[in-house]
Amino acid sequence: DAGVIQSPRHEVTEMGQEVTLRCKPISGHNSLFWYRQTMMRGLELLIYFNNNVPIDDSGMPEDRFSAKMPNASFSTLKIQPSEPRDSAVYFCASSLAPGSPPITEAFFGQGTRLTVV
Amino acid sequence: TQLLEQSPQFLSIQEGENLTVYCNSSSVFSSLQWYRQEPGEGPVLLVTVVTGGEVKKLKRLTFQFGDARKDSSLHITAAQPGDTGLYLCAGPDNYGQNFVFGPGTRLSVLP
Numbered sequence: 157d158a159g160v161i162q163s164p165r166h167e168v169t170e171m172g173q174e175v176t177l178r179c180k181p182i183s184g185h186n187s188l189f190w191y192r193q194t195m196m197r198g199l200e201l202l203i204y205f206n207n208n209v210p211i212d213d214s215g216m217p218e219d220r221f222s223a224k225m226p227n228a229s230f231s232t233l234k235i236q237p238s239e240p241r242d243s244a245v246y247f248c249a250s251s252l253a254p255g256s257p258p259i260t261e262a263f264f265g266q267g268t269r270l271t272v273v
Numbered sequence: 274t275q276l277l278e279q280s281p282q283f284l285s286i287q288e289g290e291n292l293t294v295y296c297n298s299s300s301v302f303s304s305l306q307w308y309r310q311e312p313g314e315g316p317v318l319l320v321t322v323v324t325g326g327e328v329k330k331l332k333r334l335t336f337q338f339g340d341a342r343k344d345s346s347l348h349i350t351a352a353q354p355g356d357t358g359l360y361l362c363a364g365p366d367n368y369g370q371n372f373v374f375g376p377g378t379r380l381s382v383l384p
Contacts, residue, residue, distance in 0.1 A: 160315075187370065198376040199316075199361065206370055247315050251372075261306060262363070262372050264315030 162248050162265035169272055174236040177268045180229055181250030189262065190223055190233050191247040199247070205231065217242075238272045245269050275300040277362055277375035285381040289351050294378040296362030297344045302373075303365060305345045307336055310359040310377075352382045 161180040169175050181188050189204040203213040205225045213223070220239070225231040235242055245267045252260040278297045286292055296305065304323045308316035320329050322338035322345060329336045333356075335348040349356055362375045 189372070199374050201371070201374075204371055211370055249315070261318040261321065262308075262316075264317070266313075267315055 160248055160250050160263050160265035162246075162268050164268060165266060166269045167271070169238055169270070171239055171272055172237045173272075174234065175238045175242075175270060175272075177233040177246050177248075177270070179231045179233070179248030179265060181231070181248070182263055183229065185250035185252055185263070186228075187251045188225060188231050189249040189251070190231070191249065192244045193247060193267070194244045202233070202246075235270075238270075240272045243271050275302070275364070275366055275373045277364065277373055279360075279362060279375040279378050281378060282376070283379050283381075285383065286352055288353055288382055288384050290382075291348070291350050292352055292380070293346055293348045294360055294380070295344065295346050296375055298364075299343065301342050303342070305338060305342075305362055305364045306372075307345070307347055308361040308363060310361060312358070316359075316361055349380075352380075354382045354384050356380060357382050 160182055163178045186207050190202040191199050192202055193199045202215045203223045204211055208225045208228055221235055223233045247264050247267045249262040249264045251262045280295050304321055306321045307319045309319055310316040320331055320336045322336055325340045325342045327338045333350045337346045359377045359379050361377045363372045366373050
């Protein structure tokens with residue numbers, strides 16, 4: 157398996173523009189997570205899906221952020237409109253349900269480095 | 274709310290030195306995991322500890338899970354520059370649907 161695939165790897169956009177980040181999880185995994193990482197705040201969970209259903213989106217900063225998982229092999233995170241404070245590295249991770257035996261791990265993509273100018 | 278704390282936040286040492294980093298919580302976890310994140314990459318799992326008191330070794334890295342399953346430590350012997358990175362501990366939440374991550378220890382090993 158190629159692992160979790162994220163695109164693009166880097167994105168530079170102007171304030172106010174719409175940004176869409178994409179993620180292909182590992183085949184067979186039933187949980188998908190979107191994280192944001194900054195030096196100041198570390199790794200923050202934005203939203204996670206279980207069997208394509210959003211379970212907890214309490215980490216989504218505000219209404220400008222939205223995430224979808226139309227099927228088991230694809231998810232998007234959209235920011236509209238983007239702001240400079242959204243600049244960060246965004247990670248997607250997939251897993252089997254963490255509490256299910258055997259204990260499973262979170263597999264991370266390489267991340268998308270977003271810069272909003 | 275389950276929280277994981279890690280210490281120290283930053284650590285800079287010379288090649289060949291030993292070090293220990295810590296992961297603590299007031300909550301009991303069914304298991305804890307350690308991940309290492311290298312610059313420009315996503316975190317990668319190093320180990321999972323499941324049983325209270327368990328010790329696991331991975332080459333020069335030794336991981337221990339506390340008896341009460343509320344804490345864990347990572348000891349590195351004779352650190353090398355290749356050990357440089359962000360070390361994150363994580364565990365499943367009480368519902369078994371999500372991971373709780375600590376803030377990480379940023380390690381720099383100087384040649």
